[in-house]
Amino acid sequence: xxxxxxxxxxxxxxxxxxxxxxxxxxxxxxxxxxxxxxxxxxxxxxxxxxxxxxxxxxxxxxxxxxxxxxxxxxxxxxxxxxxxxxxxxxxxxxxxxxxxxxxxxxxxxxxxxxxxxxxxxxxxxxxxxxxxxxxxxxxxxxxxxxxxxxxxxxxxxxxxxxxxxxxxxxxxxxxxxxxxxxxxxxxxxxxxxxxxxxxxxxxxxxxx
Amino acid sequence: xxxxxxxxxxxxxxxxxxxxxxxxxxxxxxxxxxxxxxxxxxxxxxxxxxxxxxxxxxxxxxxxxxxxxxxxxxxxxxxxxxxxxxxxxxxxxxxxxxxxxxxxxxxxxxxxxxxxxxxxxxxxxxxxxxxxxxxxxxxxxxxxxxxxxxxxxxxxxxxxxxxxxxxxxxxxxxxxxxxxxxxxxxxxxxxxxxxxxxxxxxxxxxxx
DNA sequence: TTGTTTTATGAACAAGTGTACCATAACAAT
DNA sequence: ATTGTTATGGTACACTTGTTCATAAAACAA
Numbered sequence: 001x002x003x004x005x006x007x008x009x010x011x012x013x014x015x016x017x018x019x020x021x022x023x024x025x026x027x028x029x030x031x032x033x034x035x036x037x038x039x040x041x042x043x044x045x046x047x048x049x050x051x052x053x054x055x056x057x058x059x060x061x062x063x064x065x066x067x068x069x070x071x072x073x074x075x076x077x078x079x080x081x082x083x084x085x086x087x088x089x090x091x092x093x094x095x096x097x098x099x100x101x102x103x104x105x106x107x108x109x110x111x112x113x114x115x116x117x118x119x120x121x122x123x124x125x126x127x128x129x130x131x132x133x134x135x136x137x138x139x140x141x142x143x144x145x146x147x148x149x150x151x152x153x154x155x156x157x158x159x160x161x162x163x164x165x166x167x168x169x170x171x172x173x174x175x176x177x178x179x180x181x182x183x184x185x186x187x188x189x190x191x192x193x194x195x196x197x198x199x200x201x202x203x204x205x206x207x208x
Numbered sequence: 209x210x211x212x213x214x215x216x217x218x219x220x221x222x223x224x225x226x227x228x229x230x231x232x233x234x235x236x237x238x239x240x241x242x243x244x245x246x247x248x249x250x251x252x253x254x255x256x257x258x259x260x261x262x263x264x265x266x267x268x269x270x271x272x273x274x275x276x277x278x279x280x281x282x283x284x285x286x287x288x289x290x291x292x293x294x295x296x297x298x299x300x301x302x303x304x305x306x307x308x309x310x311x312x313x314x315x316x317x318x319x320x321x322x323x324x325x326x327x328x329x330x331x332x333x334x335x336x337x338x339x340x341x342x343x344x345x346x347x348x349x350x351x352x353x354x355x356x357x358x359x360x361x362x363x364x365x366x367x368x369x370x371x372x373x374x375x376x377x378x379x380x381x382x383x384x385x386x387x388x389x390x391x392x393x394x395x396x397x398x399x400x401x402x403x404x405x406x407x408x409x410x411x412x413x414x415x416x
Numbered sequence: 417t418t419g420t421t422t423t424a425t426g427a428a429c430a431a432g433t434g435t436a437c438c439a440t441a442a443c444a445a446t
Numbered sequence: 447a448t449t450g451t452t453a454t455g456g457t458a459c460a461c462t463t464g465t466t467c468a469t470a471a472a473a474c475a476a
Contacts, residue, residue, distance in 0.1 A: 007423080024269070025277045027234060029463060041425050046465070048423090061232070065432070065463055066274040069233045076284060076318055110284055110316040113415065130390055133341045133414075153416050182338055204414040206341075207321065208361050215453070237433060249455045254435070256453085273433055273462070417476100424471070433462070441454070446447105 010048045012037050014057060017068060027068035077114040078106040079121050085140065086125040091155055091164055091198055107139070113203050119143055131180035132166040134204060140166070141203040153181070153201040159194050166201060218256045220245045222265060225276060235276035285322040286314040287329050293348065294333040299363055299372055299406055315347070321411050327351055339388035340374040346414045348374070350407040361389070361409040367402050374409060 016036045020028040028036065030045045039045055049068070052058045061067040081104050083092040107121055124138045132153070134140065140155075148154045148169040156178065157164050167178035167188070176195045179187040224244045228236040236244065238253045247253055257276070260266045269275040289312050291300040315329055332346045340361070342348065348363075356362045356377040364386065365372050375386035375396070384403045387395040 009423080024275075025267075026275055029273075030465090031463070039424085041427095042464080043426085043466085044424055059233075063431085063464055064234075065237075067232075067234055108318040108320060110318065112316060113413075127391070130341060130392075133338060133343045135341045135389060181343060183335070184338075202416055204412075204416075205321075206412040208409055208411060217453075238435090239433070247454085249457090250434085251436085251456080252454050259452095271434060271461085419476080420474085422471105422473070425469080427467090429464105429466080431462105431464085434460095436459080437457085439455080441452100443452080444450090446449080 007048065007051075009037070009039065009044070010051060013039075013045065013048050014052060017058065018070065021070060027066040029066055076108045076110050077116070077119075079109050079114060079119050079141065081105050081107055081121045081123065081139070083122060084125040085122040085155065085164065085166075086128065091122060091142075091157075109141075113141065115202075117143055117202070119202060129166050131182050131185050133181045134166060135206060137206070139205045139207075140201050141205070142199040143202050145200050146197055148197050148200060155198045155201065157196040157198050158190065159196065161194075164198065169197070215256065215259075217245070217247065217252070218259060221247075221253065221256050222260060225266065226278065229278060235274040237274055284316040284318050285324070285327075287317050287322060287327050287349065289313050289315055289329045289331065289347070291330060292333040293330040293363065293372065293374075294336065299330060299350075299365075317349075321349065323410075325351055325410075327410060337374050339390050339393050341389045342374060342412060343414060346412055348409050349411040349413070351410050353408050354405055356405050356408060363406045363409065365404040365406050366398065367404065369402075372406065377405070 013033055016033055017028060020032065020036070030042050030049070033039070033045045033049075034042055037045075049058070049060060053060050057071060059067075059069045059071060083104065085091045119141050122140050122142060124134055124136060124140060127136050142155065150170045152169050153166060154169045155164055155166055156169070165178070167180060170177040170179065171192075172189075174192070176190045176192050177187050178190060178195075221241055224241055225236060228240065228244070238250050238257070241247070241253045241257075242250055245253075257266070257268060261268050264279060267275075267277045267279060291312065293299045327349050330348050330350060332342055332344060332348060335344050350363065358378050360377050361374060362377045363372055363374055364377070373386070375388060378385040378387065379400075380397075382400070384398045384400050385395050386398060386403075
């Protein structure tokens, strides 16, 4: 009853590696696995590790001790919380390369949310953005861009009104149309001269 | 100009360890650090690693190769996405111990959001919860509880109306008061008999 | 049966690696 | 100046560890 590509010993080795990572935080050695799986020869472990590597379930650097990595292990990025965003105030836009040092705190987020981009986070102050379905205390993830494409949710600074707002951005016949996320509400039409895109909202996080 | 507790060499070692982890996915050895930081003796590295360990910035297992771990490295929990939540349908409440297997997909979230609890996630379908500032497509993180405390944002099943809704829960003089998160909207008063708490919302995530 | 592939065994080598020991230097406090 | 603490250098030991090799058993297909 031998299935192609399946081996009980191999699965126990894989399980042991996962367990070892969870318990100790780093990779086991060939001999750790040998003891942990009651195998009598390092060559057996070696062989199965080669197969697991070929299958893509683990990665290994040749001749490097404890270099096993699990391929499905997702990493997190640290996103700096740079300040608050409120109706009457311009948002803190990161300028230099020294973001991290200005951070009030750092939020660890999975790459699934950051997509590897260099983002920053702002805490929303006040209820001025309920139109965008954003509550007081919410955290918005911002991508630092100066331009926007149609449909993007952006933070814009309205020069004349001297205020910042979160809206969906559309360019229509030379006019900028800012639509609230709440579709029951009316869009605002603005002259492009009055609109300064400060950043693009990539995610909203609300902790309760 | 020597500050207590500060050493340029030590900081360069710490930075190198971070870099090494980012590039290779596992810890450097004493001699990796030696070369990477242009230090001429392993004893120097050893000494600074001891200090970093004592300071709590790294952890090490004695006599184990490549056992350095960064202490600020936060882990993630896999939260199963169990289905959708919509106005007219009861939400899928996990019953048995076999959540994970029923998951459509798994979302990796930092412990900061899950707080180590066994949560599940639902994707919001439709615009029926804009009152709670929740948009179509949002993901809500649910804690499986049958009771609620005043102020909790809960998913409740209204038996007579045959619908589920997300509201803030308050018990007032024998009546259940369900308040929309959007404070401009009117609360709903219900007989406790008609209200079935299905779960507590612990977070909302919106990807754009 | 025969042949092929996978898995297992035992041993050994060479290099990697944490640690200990001793000596020296830099700096602060007394 | 003296003393104590911390940082640095150089070296060597003993153990860990990935790898290889020859051999054999087991599983599977023809």
